[in-house]
Amino acid sequence: MPESAAPKPRDLGGAIAGWLRPNRKQLVWAVALCVVAAAIVIQVQSSAKDDQYAALRRDDLVQLLDGLTTETDQLTAEVAELERTRDALASGADAEAVAAQEAQKRADTLGILAGTVAAVGPGVRITISAPPGALTTDIMLEAIQELRDAGAEVIEINDSIRLVAQSWVGQTQEGLVIDDQAVSLPITIDAIGDSHALTEGAKFRGGLVSQVESDRIGGSVDIEQLDEVEITSLATPRTPRYARPA
Amino acid sequence: MLAILGLIAGVVLAIIWRPDMPIWLQPYLPIMIVAALDALVGAARAGLEHTFSDKVFAVSFISNVAIAALIVWIGDLIGVGSQLSTAVLVVLGIRIFTNAAVIRRKVLHA
Numbered sequence: 001m002p003e004s005a006a007p008k009p010r011d012l013g014g015a016i017a018g019w020l021r022p023n024r025k026q027l028v029w030a031v032a033l034c035v036v037a038a039a040i041v042i043q044v045q046s047s048a049k050d051d052q053y054a055a056l057r058r059d060d061l062v063q064l065l066d067g068l069t070t071e072t073d074q075l076t077a078e079v080a081e082l083e084r085t086r087d088a089l090a091s092g093a094d095a096e097a098v099a100a101q102e103a104q105k106r107a108d109t110l111g112i113l114a115g116t117v118a119a120v121g122p123g124v125r126i127t128i129s130a131p132p133g134a135l136t137t138d139i140m141l142e143a144i145q146e147l148r149d150a151g152a153e154v155i156e157i158n159d160s161i162r163l164v165a166q167s168w169v170g171q172t173q174e175g176l177v178i179d180d181q182a183v184s185l186p187i188t189i190d191a192i193g194d195s196h197a198l199t200e201g202a203k204f205r206g207g208l209v210s211q212v213e214s215d216r217i218g219g220s221v222d223i224e225q226l227d228e229v230e231i232t233s234l235a236t237p238r239t240p241r242y243a244r245p246a
Numbered sequence: 247m248l249a250i251l252g253l254i255a256g257v258v259l260a261i262i263w264r265p266d267m268p269i270w271l272q273p274y275l276p277i278m279i280v281a282a283l284d285a286l287v288g289a290a291r292a293g294l295e296h297t298f299s300d301k302v303f304a305v306s307f308i309s310n311v312a313i314a315a316l317i318v319w320i321g322d323l324i325g326v327g328s329q330l331s332t333a334v335l336v337v338l339g340i341r342i343f344t345n346a347a348v349i350r351r352k353v354l355h356a
Contacts, residue, residue: 026248029252030251030252032282033253034255036279037257039279042277046272057327057328192350223304
């Protein structure tokens with residue numbers, strides 16, 4: 001390396017004076033520092049301004065892209081799986097709701113048949129007046145039978161006795177007994193069903209009305225067709241002792 | 247004095263002018279900056295050892311920067327650009343630290 005200046009000791013003032021005096025050495029330094037400073041500032045500005053990927057090499061970008069693609073694939077697969085799970089859960093919930101609805105419907109039907117739930121609907125109210133002891137079990141059974149033939153779905157006696165499959169009709173000294181409950185006169189029969197058919201079922205020749213109003217009994221029957229008959233008395237279901245589902 | 251003025255002029259110029267860096271230069275500018283810093287530190291050491299030569303400084307400055315960029319460019323061409331730029335940075339960093347240590351001993355005597 002050629003020596004431009006011989007190393008000679010200088011005092012401090014001379015050094016500062018030399019430092020202040022412009023010369024070629026200083027000029028070279030100035031140019032070099034200017035270039036480096038400008039380059040650094042440009043670089044700093046560009047890396048602060050540009051997004052971080054601008055300065056990356058092609059290899060790095062390819063690698064980055066590969067990573068992103070792999071990640072996208074994984075996430076897409078995850079999304080698909082989650083959507084499948086969601087669909088399965090939704091359809092499962094639907095099926096469960098449908099099953100619950102069906103079960104509720106069955107329970108309602110069976111409850112009405114077994115007399116464990118109150119029922120409401122169009123029907124008739126039949127009021128039978130007769131001298132004490134004149135009404136027999138035969139007439140009562142026949143009346144119930146005719147109402148059932150005419151399509152009565154729910155039958156109630158005297159607002160307190162719900163007739164179900166196990167109901168029975170008996171007779172004591174005091175009068176009629178249905179399901180262990182004495183039936184006082186006059187007897188009212190509420191029946192839910194087609195009110196016209198029920199009326200005809202009671203009125204036909206030789207039916208309930210003509211029997212009760214015959215000279216032998218001497219009573220009277222009043223049939224009222226109603227848009228809404230409400231039956232609230234319930235029957236207590238008994239657990240079968242012998243029968244079991246086959 | 248001129249050196250300080252040059253430094254300030256460079257910063258001010260870059261801030262005012264705001265040149266857009268050409269795309270092809272982007273991967274090389276950081277390496278070139280480090281190479282230039284190495285040349286500057288080496289020149290400072292030479293100045294303290296009273297062996298400074300403006301011609302040598304100018305040539306070494308330019309060639310340092312050019313060679314650093316060239317090495318990285320060739321590395322990019324053959325597919326080891328990032329590794330080579332790391333290697334260049336390590337070597338330049340070692341040189342900067344070595345020169346800085348010499349400067350420290352000269353200035354602080356420690």
